Amino acid sequence: MNPALAELHDKARAVLDPVHYDFFAGGVGDEVVLAENEAAFRSLALLPRVLRGGKIGTDFPVLISPTAFHKLAHPDGELATARAADGTVVVSSMASTVPIADVVAAATGPVWFQLYVQPDMAVTEELVRRAERAGCAALVVTADSPVFGRHRRDIEHGFHDLPAGLAAENMRDLAGVAGPRDIAMSADVSWEHIGRLRGMTSLPVWVKGVLHPADAVLAVEHGVAGIVVSNHGGRQLDLVPASLDALPAVADAVAGRVPVVLDGGVRSGGDIAIALALGATAVGIGRPVLWGLAADGEAGVRRVLDVLRDEFLHVLTMCGGVLSRDMVVHRGFRC
Ligand SMILES: Cc1cc2nc3c(=O)[nH]c(=O)nc-3n(C[C@H](O)[C@H](O)[C@H](O)COP(=O)(O)O)c2cc1C
Numbered sequence: 001m002n003p004a005l006a007e008l009h010d011k012a013r014a015v016l017d018p019v020h021y022d023f024f025a026g027g028v029g030d031e032v033v034l035a036e037n038e039a040a041f042r043s044l045a046l047l048p049r050v051l052r053g054g055k056i057g058t059d060f061p062v063l064i065s066p067t068a069f070h071k072l073a074h075p076d077g078e079l080a081t082a083r084a085a086d087g088t089v090v091v092s093s094m095a096s097t098v099p100i101a102d103v104v105a106a107a108t109g110p111v112w113f114q115l116y117v118q119p120d121m122a123v124t125e126e127l128v129r130r131a132e133r134a135g136c137a138a139l140v141v142t143a144d145s146p147v148f149g150r151h152r153r154d155i156e157h158g159f160h161d162l163p164a165g166l167a168a169e170n171m172r173d174l175a176g177v178a179g180p181r182d183i184a185m186s187a188d189v190s191w192e193h194i195g196r197l198r199g200m201t202s203l204p205v206w207v208k209g210v211l212h213p214a215d216a217v218l219a220v221e222h223g224v225a226g227i228v229v230s231n232h233g234g235r236q237l238d239l240v241p242a243s244l245d246a247l248p249a250v251a252d253a254v255a256g257r258v259p260v261v262l263d264g265g266v267r268s269g270g271d272i273a274i275a276l277a278l279g280a281t282a283v284g285i286g287r288p289v290l291w292g293l294a295a296d297g298e299a300g301v302r303r304v305l306d307v308l309r310d311e312f313l314h315v316l317t318m319c320g321g322v323l324s325r326d327m328v329v330h331r332g333f334r335c
């Protein structure tokens with residue numbers, strides 16, 4: 001992990017209520033996948049190309065992945081995250097503790113709305129309209145959650161409700177129900193719903209939580225604007241591969257037809273470079289943003305992005321400005 005990010009993590013752990021820290025840090029089951037997401041990057045090495053000359057790009061291929069309940073991390077919550085993004089795409093969780101319209105108003109760059117399709121399609125449609133009215137630039141449908149993951153640490157702490165005064169603000173006053181309603185996860189959600197969403201809105205529709213290449217093909221066939229290869233940061237099923245390990249097959253199946261974002265375990269500029277070399281168009285950052293937010297609010301999130309940007313561009317320059325799959329090898333590999 002980048003040392004500045006490690007420092008923010010340590011500070012976050014020191015200031016957060018331990019129950020909330022565990023909600024952010026934890027994963028499902030034995031947390032095998034949680035650990036593997038980071039370990040997968042460390043098992044790989046880069047073979048740089050040298051003496052290529054020419055100009056190195058300055059694009060920063062990073063999005064802020066959607067994470068719930070930012071006010072548990074800092075009183076400014078999602079507003080601080082949105083301000084800090086400074087042009088980086090913010091994928092705002094449907095379970096945000098600030099309404100989506102306020103998140104968009106605080107951001108200077110694009111905000112995308114993460115959606116759990118609600119089994120009551122009237123509720124889903126109202127959420128889509130809220131995202132549209134707020135000025136969101138895309139919808140990101142999370143597909144890996146037919147049920148909530150069983151997060152061991154939350155179960156041990158008995159943590160299932162937000163403290164008084166905090167709520168999932170996007171869920172307030174929907175389809176005739178006053179006050180916030182619970183977010184439902186449903187195994188009934190199918191590819192057909194992607195079609196219905198596309199019929200409902202002109203916003204681009206992404207799908208997040210794809211691991212199987214056949215699902216990536218289905219996603220393209222259903223007209224998605226992009227795919228997020230993700231195992232939800234090791235929070236849904238503790239039997240899946242590290243998201244990085246699932247990336248190459250998905251990238252091959254998609255074959256450049258839509259962008260492919262990878263999230264899970266990205267903790268340094270070098271990790272971003274490895275993901276890009278293995279076929280990602282960009283990466284999403286989950287927990288490091290929460291650590292920055294908890295440690296130092298807006299400034300902490302800015303620091304996370306600045307550190308990753310600086311380190312990524314440094315690594316990219318070291319690699320001759322190009323990243324391709326032939327440049328990634330397993331550690332211990334002999335030329
Ligand atoms: C505390 C927490 C809350 C999350 N909430 C959501 C959410 O509301 N919607 C969603 O699609 N993904 C959610 N995720 C998953 C993230 O979008 C992302 O896939 C994951 O955090 C990436 O892994 P990383 O934390 O290792 O960077 C959450 C993750 C964490 C850690």
Ligand SMILES: CCCCC(=O)C(=O)O
Nearest residue numbers: 067068095149183232235
């Ligand atoms: C309804 C909240 C969903 C949060 C989430 O997705 C997670 O904790 O991983």
